[in-house]
Amino acid sequence: MNPAFTIPAFGPLLPEIILAVGVLVLILFGAFRGERSVEGMNIIALALLAVAFLAVLMLPSERVETMAGSFVVDGFAKFMKSLTLIASACGVILSMDYMRRERIARFEYPILIVLSTIGMLMVISANDLIALYLGLELLSLSSYVIAAFDRDNVRSTEAGLKYFVLGALSSGMLLYGASLVYGFTGSVSFPVIASVLQGNVGNGAIFGLVFVAAGIAFKISAVPFHMWTPDVYEGSPTPVTAFFAAAPKMAGMAMATRVFIDAFPGILVQWQQIIVFISIASMALGSFAAIGQRNIKRLMAYSSIGNVGYALIGLATGTAEGVQGVAIYMAIYLAMTLGTFAVILGMRRGNVMFETIDDLSGLARTHPVMAFCLAMMMFSLAGIPPLAGFFAKFYVFAAAIQANLVALAVIGVVTSVIGAYYYLRIVKVMYFDEPVERFEPMAPGVSFVLVVSSAVVLLFWIVPAPVVNAAGAAARSLFL
Amino acid sequence: MTVTAAFFYLFATITVASGFMVIASRNPVQSVLFLILAFVNAAGLFLMMGAEFLAMILVIVYVGAVAVLFLFVVMMLDVDFAELRQGFLQYLPVGGLIGIVFLLELVLVIGTYVVDPGLIRTSAVPIPPAEVVTNTEALGLVLYTRYFYFFQAAGLILLVAMIGAIVLTLRERVGVRRQDISKQNARTQETAVEVRKVPFRQGI
Numbered sequence: 158m159n160p161a162f163t164i165p166a167f168g169p170l171l172p173e174i175i176l177a178v179g180v181l182v183l184i185l186f187g188a189f190r191g192e193r194s195v196e197g198m199n200i201i202a203l204a205l206l207a208v209a210f211l212a213v214l215m216l217p218s219e220r221v222e223t224m225a226g227s228f229v230v231d232g233f234a235k236f237m238k239s240l241t242l243i244a245s246a247c248g249v250i251l252s253m254d255y256m257r258r259e260r261i262a263r264f265e266y267p268i269l270i271v272l273s274t275i276g277m278l279m280v281i282s283a284n285d286l287i288a289l290y291l292g293l294e295l296l297s298l299s300s301y302v303i304a305a306f307d308r309d310n311v312r313s314t315e316a317g318l319k320y321f322v323l324g325a326l327s328s329g330m331l332l333y334g335a336s337l338v339y340g341f342t343g344s345v346s347f348p349v350i351a352s353v354l355q356g357n358v359g360n361g362a363i364f365g366l367v368f369v370a371a372g373i374a375f376k377i378s379a380v381p382f383h384m385w386t387p388d389v390y391e392g393s394p395t396p397v398t399a400f401f402a403a404a405p406k407m408a409g410m411a412m413a414t415r416v417f418i419d420a421f422p423g424i425l426v427q428w429q430q431i432i433v434f435i436s437i438a439s440m441a442l443g444s445f446a447a448i449g450q451r452n453i454k455r456l457m458a459y460s461s462i463g464n465v466g467y468a469l470i471g472l473a474t475g476t477a478e479g480v481q482g483v484a485i486y487m488a489i490y491l492a493m494t495l496g497t498f499a500v501i502l503g504m505r506r507g508n509v510m511f512e513t514i515d516d517l518s519g520l521a522r523t524h525p526v527m528a529f530c531l532a533m534m535m536f537s538l539a540g541i542p543p544l545a546g547f548f549a550k551f552y553v554f555a556a557a558i559q560a561n562l563v564a565l566a567v568i569g570v571v572t573s574v575i576g577a578y579y580y581l582r583i584v585k586v587m588y589f590d591e592p593v594e595r596f597e598p599m600a601p602g603v604s605f606v607l608v609v610s611s612a613v614v615l616l617f618w619i620v621p622a623p624v625v626n627a628a629g630a631a632a633r634s635l636f637l
Numbered sequence: 638m639t640v641t642a643a644f645f646y647l648f649a650t651i652t653v654a655s656g657f658m659v660i661a662s663r664n665p666v667q668s669v670l671f672l673i674l675a676f677v678n679a680a681g682l683f684l685m686m687g688a689e690f691l692a693m694i695l696v697i698v699y700v701g702a703v704a705v706l707f708l709f710v711v712m713m714l715d716v717d718f719a720e721l722r723q724g725f726l727q728y729l730p731v732g733g734l735i736g737i738v739f740l741l742e743l744v745l746v747i748g749t750y751v752v753d754p755g756l757i758r759t760s761a762v763p764i765p766p767a768e769v770v771t772n773t774e775a776l777g778l779v780l781y782t783r784y785f786y787f788f789q790a791a792g793l794i795l796l797v798a799m800i801g802a803i804v805l806t807l808r809e810r811v812g813v814r815r816q817d818i819s820k821q822n823a824r825t826q827e828t829a830v831e832v833r834k835v836p837f838r839q840g841i
Contacts, residue, residue: 162782170786177793184800224786265804272797279790291790298794302801317805 166223169216169230172209172238173278179205180271187264195262199253202267206246206274213238220634222284226346229284232634236484236627237281237411240491241404245274247495247606248400251502254600255396258508261307269306270400273299277408281415286335286345289412293331293376296405297324303400304393316392323375323385331372337365338420347420355423363427370431373416377409379469380438383462390458395510398454399498402461403491410468410487414480417472418635425475432473437568439466444576451513453501456579457494460538463576464490470569471553474560477632482553484628489549489617493537496610500531503599503607511596514583519592527599528587530611535584537614539577545617552625645685652678665711673704690772 167174183201187194213235220231248270256262276296283289301324305317339345341362342353354362375382390398417428443463450456468490471482503524504511520528537546550573557566599607617624651674658671676699683692770778780788 165785177789184796225783227786263804265800268800269797269804272793272800275793287787288790291787291794295790295794295797298797298801302797302804305805308805 165225166221169221169223169282170228171216172212172242173275173282175209175212176205176271176275176278179208180268180275183264183268183271187268190264192263195257195264196253198264198267199249202249202271203246205271206242206249209274209278210239210242210246213242218630218634220637224288226348227285227288228279228282230282233411233415233480233484233631234282236631237407237487238278240488241274241277241281241407241411244404244407244491244495245270245277245400248396248404250602250606251399251495251499252394252396253602255394255502258505259307259394259510261394263306266303266306269299269303273303274404277404280408281411283412283415284347284419286339286347289416290328290332290335293412294328296408297328297376300324300401300405303397304389306397307394310392310394312392313394316389319385319392320389327372327375327382330368330375334365334368334370334372338362338369339365341365347416350420351422354421358424358427363424366421366424366428367431369416370428370435373409373413374435377406377413377465378458378462379435379465380442380462381435383439383442386462387455387458390461391452391455391512395454395498395502395512398457399495399502402457402494402498406461406465407487407491410465410472410483413469414472414483414635418475418480422475429473429475432469433562433565436466436469436473436565439463439469440569440572441466444572447576447579450579451515453514453517453583454512456514457497457501460576460580461494463572464494464538467550467553467569467573470557470562470565473565474556474562476556476560477629477636478556478559479553480632480635481625481629482556484631485552485624486549488624488628489537489545489614492610492613493534493546496530496534496607496614497538499599499603499607499610500527500534502603503527503596505597506594507597514586515590516593517583518586518590520587522592523595527596527607530607532584532587533611533614535580539580540573541577543618545614548617548621641685645682648678648681648685651675652682666708669704669708669711672707673700676700676704688772690776693773 179201183198183205186201187198190197216230216235218232218235220229222229249267252266252270256266273296276292276294276299279292280289280296281292283292301317301321304320305314307313335345338350341359342350344350344353371382375385378386390401393401417432421428439462443459443461443466447456447459447463450459464486468483468486471479471486473479474482501512504516517528517531520531533544537544540546540550542548550569554566554569557563557569655671655674655678659668659675662668662671676695680692680695680700683689683695
């Protein structure tokens with residue numbers, strides 16, 4: 158008994174297939190060459206990510222479903238996948254020098270980054286709850302391991318363990334919600350769920366939706382599921398923190414957008430209030446809790462919580478303009494966060510990494526270029542025109558006002574003014590405090606990331622069209 | 638019919654009894670052995686319901702892997718179970734509460750089914766009766782076709798688990814004598830045997 162079965166189209170999965178096959182080759186290579194191969198492995202991993210990036214660019218822009226409807230490629234997936242691949246590649250570049258000097262360079266690191274990237278791409282393209290969960294687990298499991306990568310360091314292992322325990326809890330919540338949604342709609346597929354959940358739906362599906370939202374909020378570290386973020390960001394090795402702040406956020410926001418817009422469009426009113434609440438809570442906590450921080454990695458953790466709040470404003474609108482705002486916000490957030498972490502990775506004298514804000518004092522006199530770049534990142538994160546961060550906030554606030562969420566936009570503006578305080582304090586410490594000793598010169602890979610992200614942040618206002626148009630096309634592809 | 642009922646009561650009684658013995662037994666090794674007995678009988682119950690795939694998985698995974706692993710841990714590690722048991726009365730209220738909640742849930746589920754069997758809606762794709770397609774066959778039909786993508790994704794997740802365990806725990810141990818076969822084969826009589834002249838009545 159062999160029912161007719163047609164082999165699904167593999168073309169849309171090309172980036173994932175390239176990475177998966179490549180990672181298997183990398184594992185074999187690493188197993189035979191051992192630790193001598195670390196440098197080469199990093200280069201090969203970067204090449205793999207670059208090839209996957211090209212494959213993503215070559216994907217069709219119209220919506221294509223394959224794997225019996227479990228996997229979807231559209232303009233939105235293309236846009237977010239490109240951002241994710243850039244973030245992962247930067248995660249590898251930033252780690253190369255650091256891992257070697259901290260004597261934790263091992264060939265598994267690029268392998269785990271690539272595996273986690275496969276998970277992110279799968280999450281972005283997930284078109285049913287099972288694919289979503291599997292992609293998310295692949296992404297999370299690799300993340301838990303790389304959080305504890307510096308395994309002889311107590312803080313790093315603590316970060317890994319915390320992340321694992323809380324991550325398992327959130328996966329459980331997501332699964333519970335998914336099982337309820339499946340039970341009340343009879344399908345795991347997003348389009349079918351969307352067609353069943355129209356108009357006045359029962360409480361059961363809403364209950365499931367709340368749990369799904371909780372699981373997703375954990376992954377993007379939105380309040381009230383943010384508790385793990387500061388500890389994990391502080392404890393993990395710095396390049397890992399940079400990776401966590403960049404790549405999984407892209408995938409997480411893409412996942413949130415696709416789940417809410419694709420699977421639950423008929424009950425916008427019900428999920429809108431959830432998103433509005435976690436957005437306001439994230440923005441407020443990101444602004445207030447960061448004020449007292451002395452450790453710059455912890456500060457960036459709170460900053461990322463706040464930024465997720467701003468991006469969620471766009472999602473809360475539930476319109477194409479809002480999703481466009483989310484996509485633009487994530488692209489610009491990527492540049493800002495990678496640039497900031499490049500500077501943090503440059504804070505090194507001898508074998509000691511410095512992590513407090515006071516270590517930056519007088520940076521403007523000892524390292525004028527580095528100080529200028531960081532100052533631009535901080536002004537941009539604070540949302541000061543004409544830097545990129547202003548436009549990121551502008552698009553989400555504009556979408557919120559168009560969707561009659563004026564109160565949300567006003568709260569966003571107020572919290573971003575409060576948040577400006579701690580960003581500007583870093584600028585003040587760099588420019589007006591007495592200089593301390595010089596840091597060592599930056600590693601070439603780190604300064605490359607810093608230069609590119611500074612260029613994006615500084616020059617975005619001159620040529621915004623490519624990003625804005627691409628994000629607009631990406632957003633519209635979700636609303637066809 | 639009576640035979641089925643007899644077997645049901647046999648399996649069910651042994652499952653419950655051995656489940657009780659798992660927590661009542663003083664010796665942890667006996668607890669694990671009772672756990673295995675409970676699993677095997679639960680597998681028998683599954684088999685009677687026509688869920689033969691679940692029954693086999695229960696035996697292979699839980700008895701074959703998990704319980705044996707438990708047994709290993711219990712025997713290898715010096716865990717003082719008597720000490721772990723000391724807070725028994727202290728945790729009794731919380732444990733009892735969870736037990737009652739669980740019981741209520743079960744009663745609700747079964748009660749709903751008894752009151753209105755039609756409430757459990759049929760799924761989008763109806764399940765064919767066991768005479769047409771058995772469990773294992775049904776799984777086999779979709780696992781490598783419809784769910785091919787999920788199967789591969791699960792494989793990658795297991796790969797991550799393996800790599801993760803190695804990354805976090807494998808250490809290069811120093812001072813371990815390893816067998817080096819080429820070195821052993823390269824030994825000759827000259828390098829391996831030393832001829833000493835032993836002085837009479839003195840030793841070396």
